[in-house]
Amino acid sequence: MTDPIADFLTRVRNGITAQHDIVPIPASKLKREMARILKEQGYIAGWDVEAANADHPGDILRVQLKYTEDRRSAISGLKRASRPGQRYYVHAGGIPKVQGGMGTAIVSTSKGVMTGHEARAAGVGGEVVAFVW
Numbered sequence: 001m002t003d004p005i006a007d008f009l010t011r012v013r014n015g016i017t018a019q020h021d022i023v024p025i026p027a028s029k030l031k032r033e034m035a036r037i038l039k040e041q042g043y044i045a046g047w048d049v050e051a052a053n054a055d056h057p058g059d060i061l062r063v064q065l066k067y068t069e070d071r072r073s074a075i076s077g078l079k080r081a082s083r084p085g086q087r088y089y090v091h092a093g094g095i096p097k098v099q100g101g102m103g104t105a106i107v108s109t110s111k112g113v114m115t116g117h118e119a120r121a122a123g124v125g126g127e128v129v130a131f132v133w
Contacts, residue, residue, distance in 0.1 A: 002084055004028060005129060009078045012044075015065055016073040024050075027059035033113035034106055034130070035063055041104050041115065042066070043075045043132055081105070081128040091125035103133030 001007055008031050015023035025031060027049050035047040045066040049059050066074040082088035090096070090107075095116040098105050105116030109126035119126065 003080075005030065005034070006080045006083070008034065009080055009130060012063060012065070012075070013078050015063070016075060019067070019071060021065060023063045023065060025061045025063060027061040030108070030113065030129075031061055035061060037104070037106055037113065037115055038063075038075075038132065041132070043104075075132060077103075077131075077133050079131045081130055088128045089126065090128055092120055092123045094125065095120050096128065096131075098131045099133040103131060106130045106132065 004026070008025055011023050011025050032047075032049065035044065038044045039047060043066065045064040047061060047063045049061055052058050052060075068074070095107060096105055097103075097116070106129045107114055107116055107119045107126045108129050109119055109122075109124045111122060111124055113129070114122070116128075
């Protein structure tokens with residue numbers, strides 16, 4: 001797999017389309033941080049990590065999707081910003097606002113993975129990983 005973050009976003013997007021409650025994803029530190037941000041921002045209901053065992057060699061991140069009462073997802077859209085072929089780095093003042101501030105930019109900075117709003121407040125730039133709205 002050449003782009004694990006795009007795989008993460010695609011699995012969540014496909015889970016929403018199929019209206020699954022839980023989506024299993026191969027875990028990594030960056031994916032855990034992205035799931036943490038999605039939970040904090042209210043896009044998903046929760047997440048946990050299932051340790052490796054005989055059935056699967058690596059840890060599994062289980063993302064619990066969030067829906068309204070009429071089964072509409074809390075996530076309207078997901079978009080990969082920085083790709084392996086074209087990285088997208090910005091300074092603190094250049095962090096884009098998603099949907100006029102109604103969405104969230106996920107930024108990987110030298111101080112950890114954070115939302116675009118947190119990065120602007122901390123005055124740090126970094127790699128814009130994804131947009132969520």
